Amino acid sequence: MSFTSNSIKLKNYINSMAVPKKRTSISKKRIRNTLWKKKGYFTALKAFSLGQSIFTGNSKSFFCNKYKR
Structure with a gap:
């Protein structure tokens, strides 16, 4: 590869990067952050x-072998 092909690839990479047009407001930032946290909480x-239902043996959506103790 020559120097010119590397510089062309670099220019194309820089031009294709996503750059925000305006600064995100604090309220929008907080809304997105809380939604992200809630998603993790519900997951x-x-x-x-699911773990509780498997442990008690009442699971209807998850199949596993029961081990005899």
Whole structure:
């Protein structure tokens, strides 16, 4: 590769990067942050609920082998 082809690739890469047009307001930033956190909370809640139902043996959506103790 020559120097010119590398510089052309670099220019194309720089031109194709996403750049915000305006600064995001604090309220929008907080809204997005809380939605992101809520999504994680509900995913964890579902995982805990599934784990609980598997442990008690009442699971209807998840199949697993039962080990005899």
